[in-house]
Amino acid sequence: MTTTLTPTRTAVAAEARAVVKTYGHGAVEVRALDGADLRIPAGQLTAVMGPSGSGKSTLMHVLAGLDTADAGQVLLGETDLTTLDEEARTLLRRTRIGFVFQSFNLVPSLTAEENIALPLTLAGRKPDPTWLARLVDVVGLADRLTHRPSELSGGQQQRVAVARALIARPDIVFADEPTGNLDSRAGDAVLGFLRHAARELGQTVVMVTHDPSAAAYADRVVFLADGRVVDELPAPTRAAVLATMAGLIAAGE
């Protein structure tokens, strides 16, 4: 009798395969992504770094269905985003993806709790009370739930935004410079929650950042240069991230 051995492998939450994205035409054409390949393992915090203009935001927008690829494949789980029309991509973003932006993007007239619940409210659903309580506990906002954004510090506002991104249990959370507007202490708290979300709650998180200290919170850092993934660091340290970035910037000069 023969036994088939299935190799154990980490599930892939999202994947870019040979993705090309150009902006403009002719003399002003910019190849923002030039054959980018990337696999995002499920349940991990992945940081995306690279010199300015290397394609980080473009890659994130294409992976999140905010923008379309010109060529290549973009997969979210089993779904090939390149086969979806605008309407289907909008639905996919609403139901399967969470976002955290540098500028928090909270609704000023809503309380912290209402902001957290917003993705579900918009879909006509109510939050699962147990999950809401856990998130509120994890981000340390239990005594701030009735406050409006203007009554919260920047760090507290971003923690509300992180809880909001997680409330609908999306397949993947994309965070674009989530600590860009925070001082280092508030930033550390937000990064700690993102890491906790991955390690303890199994949430897949992808974070674009310029900050080597922020990247060091990740399980893995991938580096872009000229529209391609050119390097990666598992279990990154700040020093290793700095050294890799210095090498990429020197190579680009």
Ligand SMILES: Nc1ncnc2c1ncn2[C@@H]1O[C@H](COP(=O)(O)OP(=O)(O)OP(=O)(O)O)[C@@H](O)[C@H]1O
């Ligand atoms: N809407 C657009 N129209 C024209 N060119 C664009 C557009 N968006 C991005 N680009 C160009 O594509 C390239 C990649 O941009 P992208 O914003 O993805 O890089 P990035 O690595 O995120 O940069 P940064 O670190 O400076 O934010 C850059 O040369 C940029 O100027």
